[in-house]
Amino acid sequence: MAFSGFSDTSTPQPKKDLPRISGSEAVIRSFLEEGVETIFGYPGGAIIPVYDALYSYRDKVNHILVRHEQCAIHAAQGYARATGKTGVCIVTSGPGATNTVTGLADAMLDSTPVVLISGQVASNTLGTDAFQEINFIEITNSVTKWNCQVKRAEDIPEAIARAFYIASSGRPGPVVVDITKDAQNGLLDFEYKPKKFIRSYQPYADIDNDQISEAVRLINLARKPMALIGQGVILAGAERELQDFLEKSGIPAASTLLGLSALPSDHPLYVGMLGMHGNYAPNIKNRDCDLLIAIGMRFDDRVTGDPSKFGINAKIIHMEIDPAEINKIIYADVPVLGDVKQSLPMITERISKNDHTEWINEFRVCNNIEREDIIEPAIERRGAHLRMGEVVDAVSKEFDDAILVTDVGQQQMFASKYFRFKRTRSIITSGGLGTMGFGLPAAIGAKIGAPEREVCLFVGDGGLQMTSQELGTIFQSNVGVKIILMNNGFLGMVRQWQELFYNKRYSFTELVNPDFELLAKANRIAYRCVERHEDLDDAVREMHSTPGAFLLECRVQREENVFPMVPAGAPVHDIRLE
Amino acid sequence: MDREFIITIFSENKVGILSQVTTVFTHRNVNIESIAASPSAIEGIHKYTIMVKNDPERVANLVKQIEKKVDVLKVFCYTPNEVVLQQLALYKVKRSRNVEDMVRRHNVRILEIHDEYIVLEKTGHKEEIDELYQMLAPHGIYQFVCSGQVAIIKSRRELLDEYLKYVNAKYQRMMLQENK
Ligand SMILES: Cc1ncc(C[n+]2csc(CCOP(=O)(O)OP(=O)(O)O)c2C)c(N)n1
Numbered sequence: 035m036a037f038s039g040f041s042d043t044s045t046p047q048p049k050k051d052l053p054r055i056s057g058s059e060a061v062i063r064s065f066l067e068e069g070v071e072t073i074f075g076y077p078g079g080a081i082i083p084v085y086d087a088l089y090s091y092r093d094k095v096n097h098i099l100v101r102h103e104q105c106a107i108h109a110a111q112g113y114a115r116a117t118g119k120t121g122v123c124i125v126t127s128g129p130g131a132t133n134t135v136t137g138l139a140d141a142m143l144d145s146t147p148v149v150l151i152s153g154q155v156a157s158n159t160l161g162t163d164a165f166q167e168i169n170f171i172e173i174t175n176s177v178t179k180w181n182c183q184v185k186r187a188e189d190i191p192e193a194i195a196r197a198f199y200i201a202s203s204g205r206p207g208p209v210v211v212d213i214t215k216d217a218q219n220g221l222l223d224f225e226y227k228p229k230k231f232i233r234s235y236q237p238y239a240d241i242d243n244d245q246i247s248e249a250v251r252l253i254n255l256a257r258k259p260m261a262l263i264g265q266g267v268i269l270a271g272a273e274r275e276l277q278d279f280l281e282k283s284g285i286p287a288a289s290t291l292l293g294l295s296a297l298p299s300d301h302p303l304y305v306g307m308l309g310m311h312g313n314y315a316p317n318i319k320n321r322d323c324d325l326l327i328a329i330g331m332r333f334d335d336r337v338t339g340d341p342s343k344f345g346i347n348a349k350i351i352h353m354e355i356d357p358a359e360i361n362k363i364i365y366a367d368v369p370v371l372g373d374v375k376q377s378l379p380m381i382t383e384r385i386s387k388n389d390h391t392e393w394i395n396e397f398r399v400c401n402n403i404e405r406e407d408i409i410e411p412a413i414e415r416r417g418a419h420l421r422m423g424e425v426v427d428a429v430s431k432e433f434d435d436a437i438l439v440t441d442v443g444q445q446q447m448f449a450s451k452y453f454r455f456k457r458t459r460s461i462i463t464s465g466g467l468g469t470m471g472f473g474l475p476a477a478i479g480a481k482i483g484a485p486e487r488e489v490c491l492f493v494g495d496g497g498l499q500m501t502s503q504e505l506g507t508i509f510q511s512n513v514g515v516k517i518i519l520m521n522n523g524f525l526g527m528v529r530q531w532q533e534l535f536y537n538k539r540y541s542f543t544e545l546v547n548p549d550f551e552l553l554a555k556a557n558r559i560a561y562r563c564v565e566r567h568e569d570l571d572d573a574v575r576e577m578h579s580t581p582g583a584f585l586l587e588c589r590v591q592r593e594e595n596v597f598p599m600v601p602a603g604a605p606v607h608d609i610r611l612e
Numbered sequence: 613m614d615r616e617f618i619i620t621i622f623s624e625n626k627v628g629i630l631s632q633v634t635t636v637f638t639h640r641n642v643n644i645e646s647i648a649a650s651p652s653a654i655e656g657i658h659k660y661t662i663m664v665k666n667d668p669e670r671v672a673n674l675v676k677q678i679e680k681k682v683d684v685l686k687v688f689c690y691t692p693n694e695v696v697l698q699q700l701a702l703y704k705v706k707r708s709r710n711v712e713d714m715v716r717r718h719n720v721r722i723l724e725i726h727d728e729y730i731v732l733e734k735t736g737h738k739e740e741i742d743e744l745y746q747m748l749a750p751h752g753i754y755q756f757v758c759s760g761q762v763a764i765i766k767s768r769r770e771l772l773d774e775y776l777k778y779v780n781a782k783y784q785r786m787m788l789q790e791n792k
C-alpha cells in the first residue's frame with residue numbers, strides 16, 4: 035500500500051468535471067482554498083516543481099524569500115502569532131529541511147500553528163541515501179504535532195487539508211507534509227475538501243459540568259485567589275471572556291510571558307508577569323494564595339520555580355485544552371478540560387459577584403516596592419550609561435500600541451516587563467525553547483501579517499548575529515520593522531548568571547562586535563546609534579518618523595542585571611530584588 | 613515506587629506510528645520492557661502492547677502523551693491483574709537424556725529434533741519462561757529468543773468500541789449541524 039494513512043477517510047465520490055493538474059499546482063491551490071496569503075520559503079532541487087507552480091500564482095500568493103530556512107519557520111511563527119492564522123512555509127529536502135528543525139521545535143513548545151511543506155527525493159530513490167535525502171519524518175517526530183509523507187499526487191489535497199486542520203485546532207502546533215518529487219510532478223483530479231474531523235483526533239473535549247460546578251464552588255469560597263493567564267487565552271480568542279470573568283469575580287490576574295497582552299497592562303486587576311524574571315508581586319504572593327486559577331497555561335518551570343513549593347497553600351483550578359498538561363507538573367484539584375472560550379463563560383455565569391479589594395491592595399504594596407526599588411531606577415535617565423529599561427520605556431511611550439517582538443536574553447525580560455500592552459496579540463517572543471535568533475525573522479513575519487501595526491523588535495547583540503542575514507530579507511521584501519538593538523557587548527543573560535552564581539568568571543560571554551552601522555548600511559537599512567540619555571527620545575522619534583525599516587543601536591550599560599529574579603530551582607516566593 | 617503496567621495502544625494503520633510511539637517513551641524517559649505489535653479485532657486498527665516498569669504518575673502522564681499523537685486512537689493502561697498475559701519463548705538446547713526428561717515433566721512443546729540439538733517452545737508467564745531457562749542453562753543453551761508479552765483484558769469486549777461509538781456520535785452531530 036502506498037500512502038494508506040487515511041483509513042478513516044470516507045470513500046471518494048464519483049469524479050465530476052475536476053481539473054487535472056500537477057501535484058505541485060495542487061499544493062498551491064490547496065493553500066488558496068485554506069485562505070493562505072503569504073508563504074515563507076526557500077527553494078531547492080526537491081521542491082522546484084512547487085516553486086514552478088507558485089510562479090503562475092505569484093499574483094495570488096505572496097512569497098517571502100528568507101535567507102535561511104530556520105527563519106522561514108520563525109517568520110511564519112511571527113505571522114501566525116500576530117494574525118491568529120496558520121503560518122505557511124516551503125523548503126527543499128535535506129539541508130533545507132534540517133535547517134527548519136529549531137523553528138519547528140520552537141513552534142511546538144509555544145503552540146504555534148505552522149504548516150511546513152518540505153520537498154523530498156523521488157519515491158523510487160527513497161532509502162538509497164540519494165542526494166539531499168534525509169528521513170525528515172523521523173527527524174521531526176518529536177518536534178511536530180503531526181507529520182506525513184506524501185508519495186502520490188492524488189494524496190496531496192487530503193494531506194494538506196489534514197495539515198491545516200491539525201495545525202490550527204485544539205492546542206495548535208507545527209505540522210510537516212513531506213512531498214516526494216514524483217508526487218509533485220504527478221497528475222491528479224483536483225478536489226479540495228477542508229478537514230473538520232479525524233476520528234483519532236478529538237481536539238476539543240466536552241466540558242464536564244461537574245468540574246465547572248466544583249470550580250465555581252472553590253472560586254466563591256476563595257479569599258485570596260489569583261488567576262494565571264497563559265497564551266491559551268489568546269489562542270482561544272477568549273480575551274473578552276477572560277475580562278468578564280475577572281471583572282465579575284474581582285480576582286487579580288498575573289500573566290505568563292506568552293500570555294502578555296491578553297489583558298491590557300493598565301487593567302485594574304492586572305498584577306504583573308509571572309516567572310523567574312517576572313514581577314515581584316505575583317511571585318511573592320504565590321505563597322499566600324488560597325486558590326490559583328490557571329487559564330490556558332502549562333506551568334513551565336520558568337513559571338513555577340520549585341514546583342513542590344508552588345501555590346503551597348492554594349487549591350489549583352487548571353483550565354486547559356490539552357489533557358496531557360493536566361497533572362503533568364502541578365496537581366490540579368479541579369481540572370477543567372476544554373476550550374477556555376467555552377469554559378470561562380460557564381464559570382462566570384455561575385459565580386457570585388465579588389471584589390477582593392484588600393487582597394489586591396497587598397499586590398499593590400508589592401508593586402510599589404518593585405516600582406521604587408527596581409523600575410524607577412531602571413527607567414530614569416541617570417547614571418553614566420544608557421540602560422535597557424529606559425530604552426524600552428521610551429520606545430513603548432513613543433510607539434503607542436505596537437507589536438512587541440523580542441529575542442532571547444536580558445533584553446527579552448526588560449522588554450516584556452517594561453512594554454505596555456493595549457490589545458491582544460501584541461507580544462511575540464520565544465518562551466518554551468528560548469531560541470536566540472528568533473526575534474528578527476519573527477518580527478518580519480509579524481509585520482507582514484499585520485502591516486497596519488508598528489512592529490518593534492528588541493534584540494541583543496548576540497541574538498541579532500544569530501540571524502542577521504535576514505536583514506537582507508527586510509531589504510528585498512521592504513519590511514518596515516523597527517529594530518532596537520541592545521548592545522551591551524555581552525551575552526548578557528549568561529554573563530548575569532556567571533556574575534551571580536559563578537564568581538564572575540566570564541567564560542566566553544564577551545562579544546567583540548562588528549560595526550552594526552555598516553551591517554545596516556550593507557542591507558540599506560536606516561540606522562542611528564544612541565549612547566546618551568539625552569539623545570534617546572530624539573532617536574526613538576526619528577526611528578518612528580522614518581518610513582520603513584530602522585536599526586536603532588543602543589549602546590547600553592555593559593553589566594546590568596535583570597531583577598527581580600527567582601534563583602533557578604528555588605520557590606517563586608524566594609524572588610530576589612537584588 | 614515502580615510498578616508494572618501494560619499499555620495497549622490503538623492506532624490508525626499508518627506507516628511510522630511505532631516510531632512516533634517509541635519517541636514518546638524516550639522523550640519522557642521511560643524504558644520499554646517489552647513490546648508487541650499486531651492487528652486488532654477491528655479492521656484497519658493496529659494494536660501495540662507495551663510493558664513498562666515505572667512510577668504510576670509518570671506512566672499516567674506518558675499515556676496521555678501517547679494519546680496526544682494524532683494518529684493514535686486510544687491508549688489504555690492496566691495493571692497485570694486486569695489482564696491475561698502471555699509470552700512465547702524458543703530454546704535451542706543440546707540433546708541429552710536429562711533434557712528430554714525435563715521436557716516431559718514441564719509441559720514444553722518440542723518443535724524440532726536433530727541429532728545434536730532440540731528446539732523447545734514454551735508459552736506462559738514471564739516467570740515460567742525464566743524458570744525453564746534457568747533449568748536448561750546447565751545443559752547448554754545454544755540459542756534463545758523470546759517474544760514481547762501480549763495481553764488481553766478480562767472484560768468481554770474491546771474498550772475501544774466505546775471510544776469509536778462516542779467519536780461516531782460526535783461526527784454525526786457535526787454533520788447534522790452542518791446540513792442545517
Ligand atoms: C540558540 C541559543 N543558544 C544559546 C542560548 C543561551 N543563551 C540564553 S540568553 C543568551 C545571551 C544572549 O545574549 P544577547 O543576545 O546579547 O542578549 P542579552 O542577554 O545581552 O540582552 C544565551 C547565550 C540560547 N538561548 N539560544
Ligand SMILES: [Mg+2]
Pocket residue numbers: 494495496520521522523524525526
Ligand atoms: Mg548582549
